[in-house]
Amino acid sequence: MTQDSTAVPGKFISFEGIDGAGKSTHIAFVADLLRARGKSVVSSREPGGTAVGEKLRDMLLHEKMHLETEALLMFASRREHMAQVIEPALARGDWVISDRFTDASFAYQGGGRGLNRAKMEALEQWVHPHLQPALTLLFDVPLDVARARLDATRTLDKFEQEKVDFFAACRTEYLRRAAQFPERIVVVDSTKSIEETRATLTGILEKLL
Numbered sequence: 367m368t369q370d371s372t373a374v375p376g377k378f379i380s381f382e383g384i385d386g387a388g389k390s391t392h393i394a395f396v397a398d399l400l401r402a403r404g405k406s407v408v409s410s411r412e413p414g415g416t417a418v419g420e421k422l423r424d425m426l427l428h429e430k431m432h433l434e435t436e437a438l439l440m441f442a443s444r445r446e447h448m449a450q451v452i453e454p455a456l457a458r459g460d461w462v463i464s465d466r467f468t469d470a471s472f473a474y475q476g477g478g479r480g481l482n483r484a485k486m487e488a489l490e491q492w493v494h495p496h497l498q499p500a501l502t503l504l505f506d507v508p509l510d511v512a513r514a515r516l517d518a519t520r521t522l523d524k525f526e527q528e529k530v531d532f533f534a535a536c537r538t539e540y541l542r543r544a545a546q547f548p549e550r551i552v553v554v555d556s557t558k559s560i561e562e563t564r565a566t567l568t569g570i571l572e573k574l575l
């Protein structure tokens with residue numbers, strides 16, 4: 367099932383990928399493209415997207431904590447995001463584009479850190495039992511490309527400081543989910559130039575418009 371069994375008028379798109387894959391670079395482009403097609407767009411992110419969620423984000427990206435605490439806080443941020451931003455926007459008929467959603471928890475807390483998948487599925491059922499994105503764009507690059515992009519651009523947060531094995535496991539879990547949900551998750555080869563990737567994204571989005 368993609369999106370919502372109760373058929374809300376708006377559409378929900380999530381952006382995923384390991385750190386440095388190039389996802390943030392393309393979010394503004396997608397927002398502009400949708401607006402140019404007359405859509406009302408809400409652009410948001412996880413963890414974060416609400417006042418409470420941004421406080422949780424600050425903790426999550428900078429404090430060391432137990433793995434299960436980390437997973438629970440990711441889903442706490444998501445619960446608030448659902449209530450304050452995603453559900454009201456979709457009910458109004460807006461398009462919501464989110465820089466990460468639940469696939470990131472499966473990839474990072476599940477794949478990267480090794481949290482039991484059944485626990486994550488229980489949290490997913492609790493927090494958004496009836497909603498999945500209509501489309502998930504998974505920006506995929508080899509680990510060395512992602513690392514080079516990160517090193518060239520910014521001060522690294524808690525997750526970005528992880529070792530290569532961690533990102534390898536995150537990427538594997540993202541690709542496993544893409545194979546599990548092929549009708550929802552589209553893998554975008556993010557080794558291509560920004561222009562080529564934009565053309566690919568335009569083609570994918572045309573099918574949703």
Ligand SMILES: Nc1ncnc2c1ncn2[C@@H]1O[C@H](COP(=O)(O)OP(=O)(O)O)[C@@H](O)[C@H]1O
Nearest residue numbers: 385386387388389390391515519556558559560
């Ligand atoms: N297709 C691409 N080709 C070359 N560089 C890219 C590409 N996509 C993104 N970048 C660069 O890589 C860096 C990290 O990209 P970013 O979008 O912040 O990654 P993410 O949000 O996935 O962590 C940015 O400086 C960006 O300009």
Ligand SMILES: Cc1cn([C@H]2C[C@H](O)[C@@H](COP(=O)(O)OP(=O)(O)O)O2)c(=O)[nH]c1=O
Nearest residue numbers: 385390412413440466467470471474475525
């Ligand atoms: C949403 C989510 C994010 N994360 C991690 C992935 C990223 O490393 C980090 C958020 O970073 P990200 O949104 O990619 O921020 P930026 O582009 O500013 O670096 O949080 C999880 O571990 N689990 C989750 O459920």
